Amino acid sequence: MIRRFVGKISGENPEEGIRIIIAKMLNTHPSLISLSDEDFAQIKEMDNQILKIKELINPFYDSLKNKNTKESNKKLLELIDLGKFLYFLNQDIRVVECEEQPDFIIECKSESIGVELTGIYDDTVVAEIKTIRKIFKKCEQTIAKRSSTLKGLFNVIIIPDKIREKLTTKREQLINSICECILAMANNKHIPKPDFIEDILWNQHSTLELTLWENYWLADLSTDTLLQTIMKKEEKITVYKATKNINKCWLLIVIDGASSISSFNINLDSLPNHLTAFDRIFIFDSFKGVIINGQVNP
Structure with a gap:
């Protein structure tokens, strides 16, 4: 089977975004990634x-x-x-x-x-990702109210099996957990990540945007x-x-x-x-x- 990693980079600073994503895939630090x-x-x-x-x-x-x-x-x-x-x-x-x-x-x-x-389309995955994106929009609104100066493109790496059961019953809890993680990252504070988040990658950007990083196997x-x-x-x-x-x-x-x-x-x-x-x-x-x-x- 073929595995695919998909993240988003800022069009305003693509070089930094590419380094961050490649570093994550290779499990190393972005500063060690050189672009040819x-x-x-x-x-x-x-x-x-x-x-x-x-x-x-x-x-x-x-x-x-x-x-x-x-x-x-x-x-x-x-x-x-x-x-x-x-x-x-x-x-x-x-x-x-x-x-x-x-x-x-x-x-x-x-x-x-x-x-x-x-x-x-995979209808099951469509429904799940639509819900996650709605949650991200709510997170953006909440973070903007709590920290109006915070900017950046945040690739949130979700563990599907861990978040799936919470999408319908614990939506507010998900929103609060994601917001706390991003605000802590922005303030250089370390807090334990919830079990459904593998990592969050922060890329410079002129606005605040949360996007879903995907890591999945290609279906036939x-x-x-x-x-x-x-x-x-x-x-x-x-x-x-x-x-x-x-x-x-x-x-x-x-x-x-x-x-x-x-x-x-x-x-x-x-x-x-x-x-x-x-x-x-x-x-x-x-x-x-x-x-x-x-x-x-x-």
């Missing part, structure tokens, strides 16, 4: 990637960003996934419509193509799961082509890869091989920037 010229080049390339992806999905990106509603933010995340996919696909394609039914319309070589975008992506995902999206393709005057329709299955919510180990031999109404099917690991090119209909 290649590492710095990769950091710069990531910044360039972000700019190029925004160019691919504008003006829709700016429009959704300005709306800042629950619906627009959900659509924005889908649009960013599409932008990442188009960036790594590296073809002359532009986004011409960002609505629904289908999710997007792109233009490739003067041909209009509908794109249905979907993800594959089954053929049945993929088939169910494809079949759910197939029903309306004929209608889309007729009403939207599009020639083809693609299915883009996005695997987040940056969270246990949607991270899978993909065995190419297990991918389904059946006729589908989609002209092309792609599986895209947005964390690694890897595209698996699936069904191609003539």
Whole structure:
């Protein structure tokens, strides 16, 4: 099985964040971690990637960003996934419509193509992580009231088996315990960590933010799961082509890869091989920037 560690770094000081995360993975001190010229080049390339992806999905990106509603933010995340996919696909394609039914319309070589975008998720993990993130938001509010000057990006490393039973019955206790740990760290005081926290990594940041560090094994992506995902999206393709005057329709299955919510180990031999109404099917690991090119209909 494949093990994955996922933490968040501050865009304001990425070098420090990378050192802290690598040091944690190697069980050493950040001061002993040296970044190579290649590492710095990769950091710069990531910044360039972000700019190029925004160019691919504008003006829709700016429009959704300005709306800042629950619906627009959900659509924005889908649009960013599409932008990442188009960036790594590296073809002359532009986004011409960002609505629904289908999710997007792109233009490739003067041909209009509908794109249905979907993800594959572990529903149990989704529910747990949503709850933990809500708890973190409450912690941020509590800490801000008690220490208004405290800033930083705090990667909280949770032990899932220890916190799981407390998520529904002891939420206030969890909030208090996390707050006390972070405030003690900020004041250079040592207090015992609760049993559900392995560690907390503090990175310089202009605001106060708590984020979840994940350490998990990648589950295998089954053929049945993929088939169910494809079949759910197939029903309306004929209608889309007729009403939207599009020639083809693609299915883009996005695997987040940056969270246990949607991270899978993909065995190419297990991918389904059946006729589908989609002209092309792609599986895209947005964390690694890897595209698996699936069904191609003539």
